Amino acid sequence: MEKAEQSSTEKISSNLDKRNFWAGLLFGIGLMAFIDEVIFHQLLQWHHFYDLATPQIGILADGLLNSFAWFAAIGGLFMFADLRRRQALRMRYWIGSILIGAGAFQLFDGIIDHKVFRIHQVRYQVELWPYDLSWNLFGAALLIAGIILAKSAKERRSA
């Protein structure tokens, strides 16, 4: 009886751990998409709303991705509020997950959106490769930092 109870509380706590990860990941994806929109589309105006090279499938994929990211940013924040309410928030792990989400989005955007679907490029009328390289390196750095942080948070917890 006691054993069953213990395993059920363990299950709940591991579920909440997972939710920390998802809350951070979703918010990270949404945050990066938002930064991309504000800085590169609106302020710098490097990215174009549409460039003539975009194939139909690219527009479709971009629409889905942006719509998802918009939802993820808000949904992730509500999940964060839910974790705080349950006193199950693990700050370090959550922040690590945000970085993972943000880095993954940046890489996806840089490789799939810009290169495979050719939705738009980082910048126009310039030598493109340094921009692409720094774009993707930045994404990879975020992703790696996130993984390291999340791992260290897990180790701290189990230690």
Added chain:
Amino acid sequence: MIHHYLGPVEPWFQLTAALVLAWAMMFYPMLAIWTNERYKKWPMHRYVFWFAGVIVAGASLVGPLADAAHTSFSAHMTGHLLLGMLAPLLLLHGKPLTLVMRGLPTKPARKLSRVMNSRFIALASHPVSTSFLNFGGLFILYRTDLFVWMHQSTWVYALVHIHILLAGYVFTWSILYTDLTTHRHSFRLRAAVLIVAFAGHKVLAKSLYTMPPAGVTTSDGEMGALIMYYGGDVIDLVVIVLFCYSWYKATAPGRIARAV
């Protein structure tokens, strides 16, 4: 600038729309005040939502914006954002169905409740159906000759605008269970539908950016498409926040889970 081969809308449409809206403005508070005698006081903020919704719908159907929409695609798109997205969101928060239920005598109320529980409504109010009705309708409007017909016949114009308001309303209602809802679906399903539906909205906006409907100039078409894309984003944001907040309330710890 939309070319002049498109005829003007005959005045009977604006007149009828104004009458219907005025009726909605009068009947709602009458019903609310009348039912206050028997039930809890109808809260003030619902009147505000309802009035705001009627005014927003009115702004896109009657008056300067509606007139401008005949020559400018940007004005047309602004009107559609108001009529198809903002007005439904506001009207829904006035909880008209709850009010009607409150006002009806027992027998007709039972009948209405039977209709609401029917299989037809279950199918029609499913988020997938309502999003097809709403966003599928938009694809037909902008990607076929319907857009031209709409400017040639007042009847088509009237039907299209009634459809936009009603489809927008039913869609918003099927995602946010603000008013009475009989057939409920999980948060997960509704979230997925919401994401795909708004993706469709973005895709359509981008397709209008490159290829405006017949008779619309390039720059006007681009402006209209940007209004559709970013204006849609803003209202989308509000819908998502309300949706997530309803999830947040429903999953509160220590709260007995209601059906869905």
